[in-house]
Amino acid sequence: MDTIVLLGTAKMDITPAFPAELQPAHPLRPDAATETVRRLYARVAVFQRKSERGQSHYAVVISADIIYFVDQRIDSLRKQLYERWGIPGEAILLQGTHTHSAPYPGSRFGETFDGPYRPFIELLETAVLQGVELAMANLEPVDAERGSGSCGFATYRRKRENGNIVMAPSDEGPTDPEVTVIRFRKRDGHTKCAFVHYACHPTTTYGNAFSSEFPGVATEQVEAALGNDAVALYLQGCCGDIRPAVVRDGRFYAGSNLEVTRFGCELAAAALEVLSTGMEPLRFVPFEFRCTRVRLPFQSQPTSAELEAHKDKADAWGAWSRILLEHPERNVPFELLRIGYIRLADGLAFLAMNGEAVAEYGLYTKRVFAGKVLPMGYCNGHTTYIPTAAQLKEGGFESYTAFYSSGRPSPYDPSIEQAIKEAILELVEKL
Known part of the structure; x- marks a missing residue:
């Protein structure tokens, strides 16, 4: 018997009507932002499957135009969703698109220090809860299909110069140009929702204004092209060492909304090309949820x-x-990397990490599972950069500087790469 899945969606505006400091801090942002260049949204997709006994099972994917959801707010949001609708925490995927042009959704030092961020925390979390409520109200049967294309504006950002690793464009490291698109069609043939999965830091600009960056441009263009109130979610891949090629004279520079628009249009064009070609039908299966924690020693x-x-x-x-x-x-001996696994269909699963994983982890996941598992960073909280063993030995921002600037005891031990890859294999292949 085919598994019937219902889908509900919502798109909630989370653009502040009050001044707010953008994060991470940057010299080009001396004051709180008051201007809006591109509005910020939280997009919600709620999946419902009923068992033969009539019991409802849910999976929720939320993509918000923020840097990431902070650790201390995850449990609160999951608790409220469980109390209201009975959705278990492991079935809820909360991801930030990782735009660097949004207010910080809480302190990186924990709830005690959340005070200055309270106005935006309340705005964001109210929107998320209302979005789920709206999505629950428009659940309807859907079919799923997937396809892939390519987009080439992302570049590796670790370059070796005079024996050191500097943040500059380089052809020496891996990128992930693949654009994976998942379409969910209503029974009348119209698209209800689309997922656009890509791996690239939304750091085109450091203007002191609210902006959803290139993911916002891309998703809004996809939504406009699909029409019929379709909602498009940007799913961020493993992009800890990848950023847009805003390059002049061999160096990155801070772009403007012109470059943001250009990159967003490129990504939208790639996604729409996939949507216009023959996509592979997906067969829904009973939902699967698993999670694990990996110890990352310093x-x-x-x-x-x-x-x-x-x-x-x-x-x-x-x-x-x-x-x-x-x-x-x-000042602890280790941190924990949380990895969640959500499977919705035969050929559609998410591997959600709460760290800022570099491209190699995403490419590894795609390679070993033949593209059937979409790797995602910035999900369900945040630790810090997750470099490879080689990068930890090389140094550079992602594997040295960032650890000290964020108040870690030291960089991670190179043994983390093997531990993470083994954990991914065990989690996905676990029966």
Whole structure:
């Protein structure tokens, strides 16, 4: 018997009507943003399957134009969704598109420090809950299909110069140009929803204004082309070391809305080309949800004496020391990477990581599972960059600087790559 799945969707505006500081901080953003260049949205897709006994089973995918959902807000949102509709936490995927032109949805140091971010937290979470409610009200049967194309504006951002790794465009590392599109059609043939999966940092611009960046341009163009109130969700892949090729004289520069629009149009064109060709039908199956945690050990932990020796310095080491002295709970031997697995159809599953995984992890996932599992970063919370073993030995922003600037004890141990890949295999292939 074919599995019948119903889908409900919603698109909620989360653009602040109040000044808000954009994150991460940047010298081009000295003040709180008040201008809106491109509106921010939270897009919601709720899937419902009924068992032979009539029991409802749900899966929820939420893509929001934020940098990511912070750890301390995930449990609260999942609890509210469970209490209201009985949706288990592992069936809920909360992802930020990772635009760097949105307010921070909470403090990276935990709930105690959420005070300055409260207005946007309340706006975002109210929109998410209302979006799920609206989606529940328009559930209807759908069929699914998938296809893939290519988009080429993303570039590797780690370049070796004079023995060091600098953030500059490079042809030496991997990128993932594949654009995967999932279409959900209503019984009348019209598209109800589309997923557009791609891997690239939305860091085209550092203008001091709210912007959904190129994912927003792409999804809005796809929605306009599909018509009939179709909702398009951008699903961010593993892009920790990939960014748009806003390049001049061999270096990245901060682009404007002109470049944002250009890249968004390129991605939309690639997605629409896939939608216009013959796509492969997908067969829904009983939903599957699994999750695991991987221990990511740090290379070392500083002693209190070491931190005290640096704390009065005006450089990066001083800032690092002060963070760890003020937040001793961060000086730990390891962190946990959370990986979730959600399977909706034969040929459609999501591997959702809460870290900022580099491209190699996404390419590995696609390779070993023949493209049937879509790798996603920035899901259900956030740790930090997840580099490869080779990158941790090379140094550079993603595998050295970012750890100290975010107040970690040290970079991760290179053993994490093997541990993560083994965990991915075990999680997906687990019977």
